[in-house]
Amino acid sequence: MPRSVVTGLDEAMPPLSVRGRLDRARAVFRNGEWPEGRPDALLVTEVANIRWLSGFTGSSGVLLVTEDRALLTTDGRYRTQAAEQLADAGVGDEVEICIGGVTAQREALAEVAGAASIVGLEASHVQWSAVQPWEAAFEPRRLVATQGIVEGLRTVKDAGEVARMERAADIADAALGSVLHLLTDAGAGRGEPLTESRFAAELDHAMRLAGAEESAFETIVASGENSAKPHARPGRRILRPGDPVVVDFGATFEGYRSDMTRTFCLGGEPAGDLAAVFAVVLASQAAGVASVGPGVVAGDVDTVCRDVIAAAGWAERFEHGTGHGVGLDIHEAPSVGSGSTAILEPGTVVTVEPGVYLPAVGGVRIEDTLVVTEAGSRPLTRFSKEVAV
DSSP, X not given: OOOOOOOOTTSOOOOOOOTTHHHHHHHHHHHSOOTTOOOSEEEEXXXXXXXXXXXXXXXXXXXXXESSOEEEEEOGGGHHHHHHHHHHTTOTTTOEEEESOHHHHHHHHHHHHTTOSEXXXXXXXXXXXXXXXXXXXXXXXXXXXXXXXXXXXXXXXXXXXXXXXXXXXXXXXXXXXXXXXXXXXXXXXXXXXXXXXHHHHHHHHHHHHTXXXXXXXXXXXXXXXXXXXXXXXXXXXXXXXXXXXXXXXXXXXXXXXXXXXXXXXXXXOOOHHHHHHHHHHHHHHHHHHHHOOTTOBHHHHHHHHHHHHHHTXXXXXXXXXXXXXXXXXXXXXXXXXXXXXXXXXXXXXXXXXXXXXETTTEEEEOBEEEEEOSSSEEESOOOOOOOBO
């Protein structure tokens, strides 16, 4: 029976300080290539980017970064929280705070923009309907679209970030181990009927009890024929002996996320096509994990996984990318998919999650979250890959 390998839930972690990140962002918009003109300031509206730069975790806020100043604006709900979090993150003396309504915030942002002539706007995070109001707020300055300035900096994690992701992974490992007996009972036909939804709820609850702030994303539990749907949502289907069961889930700890998938066979070892699929996906995932390391092109990891599955005759049944970056968001740079040219660096955290899905039969996906090291990679998710429960 699979068991989790959980260590360090009570260990102290390195402090999480954001000091120095504002200057790193300034260096990007100062030194980058800008066909429409180099920004003198950057308007940050994406909440994860604001958090990464300042430590502020509120759901509403805007951060303006200029050559020599930074201003966080938010509303009265976050008056105390903003001051405390900026101080805790080590930037209380670097980031000014303005509390007020929308008009007051925009006036303060325009004042701090000062002599800037071009303001960068995070194009991926601003709706078209918001562009004109921002243009009016910053007039006569010109707004230009920027892409991935902060996201690119977030790709390589520091020790504090990795430690929090590892804690999230340990919490998820422990939670799955604590509820695995429900799958064992379902495989043996014991106890009350177990639905996908109930198992997902039990797993989510177990993660909260183990210290998670929340689930990292909506937990996937897909059984029987539903397991052939890569992103099936847990429903009322009852888990039965012989079913494959895909469990894709993660925990969040201090904002940082984990991501892991395990596929089980209820009541014993799989048979027929499913047995072959389990074996091939396990081999594909192992090959992909082994290929992760510094200097590796992310798209090559995808190729390694895909080649194993293609050799088994199921190339068309691997219908998604091999993985993605993880951090404050569950999906972030770099993409680990076909054609990705991103170069993995030490501190980059990625998933490796190949799968094969046979309609009306079932599917298998196995996933781990890895941190790239100087010598290769290290798994953050460590739950056993034994199949039978």
